Amino acid sequence: MSTTSVLQEWHVTEPYLHLHCALGEGPFYEAATNSLRFVDIKKKRVHWVKLDEGPASVTTVQLDTPVTVTSDIEGVDPQERILIGVKYGIAVLDRKTGKYEYVARFAEGDNERLRSNDGAADPHGRFWLGSMTDIGLDLQPEGHVFLFGGNPVAQSMRYPVTIPNAIGWSPDKKTMYFTHSTERTVFAWDYSAEDGALSNERVFYRHEGPGEPDGFRIDTDGNLWHAVYGESRVLRISPEGKLVGQINLPTHNITCTQFVGTELFITTAGMVEGEGSDEAVQLSGALFKVDVGARGLEPFTFKLYK
Template identity: 55%
Template sequence: MSEYQRWTVTEPWLDIKCGLGEAPFYEAAANTLRFVDIINKRLHTVSLTQGPSSLKTLQLDMPVGVTADIEGVDSTKKILVGGKSGVYILDRETGKYELLKRFYDTEEKDDRLRSNDGAVDPQGRFWIGTMNDFHVGEPQAEGTLFRFNSDLTRHTIRPSLTIPNGIGWSSDQKTQYFVHSTEKKIFAFDYNPSTGDLSNERVWWEHDGSGDPDGFKMDAEGNIWQAIYGESRVLKIVNENGKGVVRGEIRYPTSAITCPVFVGTELWVTTADDKKGKLYAGAVFKVDIGVKGLKDFKFKLDKKVPEL
């Protein structure tokens, strides 16, 4: 049995006060971090070399839940985003975007729902969850986990979700993990790399605390680093005999921890306004945990990226 590890973070690296900071993404080539503020409809970019003063903000007119790079496309100019009504190409210089594929085929659902977390699988497919938009109020079981293939065919993986969240794959590409926040569970599936099909659904880990599991990232040793919204913590969850076991935690000075990302051996996290006026709510934090993360994959788009 491994020793329980503890880290404590006392101050933010970037005290930005996001309404709902999410989806941090490390851009290794430029040593920059990009992340979104879903509530305030913003894409933030900051140079880790130059520091917090280099922050640049792109104001959008729709909520963006997650971003991804596209294979063969300069990510400083254009990226893939999960937006209000579907999957889009976003021009980072102008803020213009083009819809590639809708989530739903009705305008009522377009109005009631928005994208949340997502990720690209090792074969270049884009997985993303939807949930009720803020104006609907308390989220209902109207969300869906989708998979978008390279030809932009849309596959409904799991309907009737309330708050779908983190998605990731084991390094051997045999297992997919998926967080459903309102059930407080991480589900595991047998994953077929060639088709993207899932089978053998099981509960891999269930949280027994007051907060909800949000986004996660996997490290190079196969552990999940799981943000817990409402508990000021990220948990290190280890796979033991096919089940998740908590073997460490990072403590933060604000409660609404949303999503982590690896930058080398540092774990960076975004946070949200916790509605309690707590110091550093919505800030970005970092801490060295001594292990690297698995690499992010790029979306493989069969069609030519449109000029915006």
């Protein structure tokens, strides 16, 4: 009797919304307004779409800095202000005016070579955010994983890293996961409910394949739904670190995922002519969605320290 498990598969062919993002990233469900927010890092834009109204309801804010991720702020109406990851750290964005103000920075002096990448608020209301070589420069292992906990300068928790990516927590909040894309590895730590301290670092999942694992979200059963950049797919990874399913998409550069109910929204990055089939290039940078029958964990909110 064979013990080989069959991967559960989903196939997505049409985009939900196509804004031709250069580097679509950071999808976030804004429950207060039933909206999906996401960013375009290269084009320095924050987008949001009202899911009740559909793709025609997109609003875009153009910034003058790479914007990489967003988060709700505890006690603040997200229609007014949200937290954003920007070039030199974290900032609060005024949704009405499009103006932003830094809350905290990566270091005492700004490093022009670096920009933020992916991140998330943790169960303690702090914000974890990676930094990496900025676009257009030679990629080096010079980034950090930073922790913003109320001080004007962040604490470096891991160095050096090359492309630090998604961070998330298991349903019981006892495990923290972190993807280092260039190592094709998802790491796990024991996470302390008392003070948020990390211990017992280990490899949770190591990716075999030409692409690099990018962003993920975790469902209520503890599965990671992990985008793979360069492989036209999202992986479903079990709490034991086993590949148990995949979503196949019609473009190559899959960047991140976000649950809304049982639907998974998926951001992608742009391709240029010659990098793939005409269809793959044409659909690159689009936002996709697919009903996977699972529900995601609620994101934590950032505590804005005065």
